[in-house]
Amino acid sequence: MSGKENVIIDIEHLSKSFGDKQVLKDISLYIRKGEFVTLLGPSGCGKTTLLRMIAGFLQPDEGTIMMEWESRGGQREFRDVAGIPPHLRPLNTVFQRYALFPHLDVYDNIAFGLKLKGVPKDEIDARIRKVLKLVSMSDYEDRDVDSLSGGQQQRVAIARAIVNRPKVLLLDEPLAALDLKMRQDMQIELKEMHQKLGITFIYVTHDQSEALTLSDTIVVMNEGKIQQIGTPTDIYNEPVNSFVADFIGESNILNGTMVKDRLVNFIGHDFECVDEGFGENVPVDVVIRPEDVYIGYTLEGSQFTGTVKSCTFKGVHYEMYVDTDSGNELQIQDYDAFEPGKQVQMLIHPDDIQVMRKERIENVIDCEIIDENHVKMLGEVFECAPITSGSTGPARAHISFAKVDLMDHEDDGDTSGEVWFILYKGDHYHLTVKTVSGEYVYVDTDDIWDKGDLVGIKILPEDITVEMNDGQEK
Amino acid sequence: MGKRSNWAIPYLIFLILFVALPLLLIVVYALQDGNGGFTFDNITRFFTDSDALSTFAVSIEVAIENTLICLLLGYPAAYILANKNLNKSAVTAILFILPMWINALMRTLATAELFNVMGFTLGKGTLLMGMAYDYLPFMIYPIYNVLLKMDHSYEEAAADLGATPVQVFRKVTLPLSMPGISSGILMVFMPTVSTFAISEFLTNNKIKLFGTIIQENINSSMWNYGAALSLIMLVIIGLTTLVLGGEDSEVEGGTV
Known part of the structure; x- marks a missing residue:
């Protein structure tokens, strides 16, 4: 396959059950070298299980994980990693609760992997100094890890992993324990680190905005299955099903009928759209992002009308709920506020209408x-x-x-x-x-x-x- | 004075009557001659009494040996018990702790009888076997507790950083279980130094321990010398506690 160039990890038909509960169902996915891939999904969707299998802490029931491997002669080959224990895999993990060794100071925590590999003392010193600078923690070598704040522990955990120069860095909800401000700062730093280091990041999170900010590729998971794989823009603009549309960003998800090519009916009106090939009079799901509905007291080319029900200021924009003339409720975001109780006119552009085949109609x-x-x-x-x-x-x-x-x-x-x-x-x-x-x-x-x-x-x-x-x- | 501090009064009275006062009496008796005059003779007598000194040495030796045996047997047992892959039921853990529920004297008498029936010659071997049997649960329990509560992500992190299972144990599991090991050592070492009943029953009084001498002195009404010996033992136990209770990393090197 031409799309599979530069692949570093290739996962095929992976399944895993804990007792009666199947947590992963037939997962197939490949990861390219240098990519920032995010496994995104609600808790219990199997994303952490998948990450732990890549790390080697869990063994799959079915399926294979292939990894690029450097043999002793320096040759590169692709190898099935089944049965290979974590300590032999060419990757490192940043754990959710950091898992910094409490009996070691910052220096010894970071040096842990290097000492095991027998790296000479002065090289360890140099690499630790460099990595601490990278995570902005210089001069913290001698500190006790317990004396560090959550954000600082996070940085040490990242330093401890990347100092080993892994091929792939696994991050298990690394920012989940930080407060909002800190989380946003760390997101920017992680992104910068990824660009600077050029290593592959596999990142697990349930925070969709984090995934959109950081990733090159997002893998949306639910109920142990992959729902969609794509770039943040693809996933936001063209969700393949109502789960993805609902999980990523705010959205209006409506029942509709594809009247014919390029014409869809929902909320009681016909709308021009850009989708083709659904057939005629086929029930579909329609996704409209709240910022894609144009709204005004009088609006040129208005397609339908409604009554403003509520209006809340959200910092940059206003968020409104509008009852349409057909009795549907729409969530709308606009830079202008519209008074509750007032009549408004609305329109939606053809390319802002995302039409999805219904997964089931009964x-x-x-x-x-x-x-x-x-x-x-x-x-x-x-x-x-x-x-x-x-x-x-x-x-x-x-x-x-x-x-x-x-x-x-x-x-x-x-x-x-x-x-x-x-x-x-x-x-x-x-x-x-x-x-x-x-x-x-x-x-x-x-x-x-x-x-x-x-x-x-x-x-x-x-x-x-x-x-x-x-x-x-x- | 706040009302709440009044709640401490009964405990304070208890402490004075049953801890502070007896301790004070030991000190007073230890520093008196037979006629009630002040003297250091009782203390200095110990350091010139070759009989007492050698018993003391034997006591310490037996205590160290017993603590070592308990540690070597107890750590693997605790490790297996706390490992959910190796031990799936809590019942096994209770079975190991169960002997603690039976009075030590009864256990020792039964053990001695068992040795007799099996035809073992009572001596140092039977003493150590009996002691290990008596004190093993005190070693297992604190270590088991620490291992059970240990966050396994530390071990996973170590493996992730390239440590083999043996290295994971040496560099992470073992150092992190040090608090359990120190309290296990304390709980075995201290009572072994001061015991006298076990050696009496299990060696037919062939081996005398420090506790035995104190008991003999007090039984033969030599209260002052007995008190002095008690005081010396107290100081030794106090020192052990200080060393073990201090920084965990120090424990690794020396004490055992």
Whole structure:
């Protein structure tokens, strides 16, 4: 593949489970030499697990990690690192809580790796002086690590890693423990360090703004899967699905219909857009960034109108929520303030409309037919619309998003689950609910739920349509 | 005076009655001759009493040997117990600590009986075996505690920086478990120096320890000399505590 030049780490089909829980599912990804790659995702998405596997602290269940390796003769080769322990891998890690050795001072912490390699004393001195200067910690050699502030410990941790001149530097949420101001300063310094050193950085974070600021390439992860790989601009401007759109930056995610090429309908209006090839009258998700909606009391070329609901000053811009004439809510950012209660006109440029194919348009759940009125799915037996074919065995149940009812009490439903992910679609919420059986059910609702709520799930018999698997083995 | 400081009064009375006063009495008795006159004779007598001096030397030697044996057996045991990969249940840890729940005297008597039945000649070997059995839990427990609470990211960081598993242990795990080792040494060394019952039962009084001499002196109503010997032992234990309680790095080199 022509895109795979200069690759230093190549990961293919990596999977990992802890007990019953699969934390990484079929991860494939390559990293180029000198690149600043960020693994970005909410907590529990598997990003740290992936980093620990690259470092060698965890072994994959399936798949391979290939790394560029310098053999003794100085020749470069690509090698599968399975079974190679961390101390032999050509990379160093900056740990989340720094993990500076409390029994050693700053000098001995940084010298740790060099002493193990048998580097002569005067060279160690010189390299430590240089690296301390790089992290702006000169004259701190003799300090006890416990006497340093969080930011200073962070710098020592980075110095301890880069003094070994690794091929790849792994950073596990290195700024998570710092306060906002310090974090922003360190971001700039990290970026500078990366440019100066020219080594590959693999950076793990759950902070999307950090990822956008620092990275050459962002790998967005969720639920153990890679959602999107791309440059910060690509990921911000062209998210591939509603998860990425919601996770990166602020966004309005709306249900729409692709009327035909270059024409999409949402919030009750037709809009010109730049997307083609979806087909005609296909349901889609539409992403509009809040800063891409033009707003004015009177606006030339206005496409739709609305009423300002709220307006908050955010430092540089104002953030407004506007109810559109079609009853949708839009989040809008503008340098001018518009008074709540006032009528406004709005327009959106064609190239600011990001159209995404819907991942799914209804729930499709694997089930087993028990008799003509019952199926077993999500670990429970459900009554369903009569099944005419009369056969039993594996099948699929179709349930529309709006026909899944959520109850306050777990016991009130046919089964129960936990609200896993919430997406506001302008006039309703699209919820992902993880059932007790570990499957996902998608729900459209007007009610407000919180992430982590435990809910009962109820589905009426007439809303469950069962489709046979057509004799296929699955 | 704040009300809160009043809460300390019962403890203060307890301390005066049961700690300060007895200590004072030991000092007073140690510095008196048989007729109540002030003298240093009791102290100086110890340094010229070759019998007492050699017993003292034996005591220290036995204590050092026992502490070493406990450390060599106890550290690996604690390491295995605290390692979640090697030991998956807390029950094993409790089993190791369990002997501590039984009265030391009972344990020692039972051990002596066991040696008799097995036909071992009572002597230094049986003394050390019995002592190690008695004091091992006191060595394991503090080390186990320190290892259990140790942040494993230190070990990972060391491996990440190129340390082999042996180097990780030598350069990180061992130095970081020093607080556990020092308190383990204290908890084994101090009682071994002052014990007398164990040597009496396990060697049939063949080997006399420092504690034995104190007991003999006091039993034969030589209160002043007994008190002086107690005082000397107290000073030695105090010095050990000072050395071990000081900087951890110093422990590495010398004391054991």
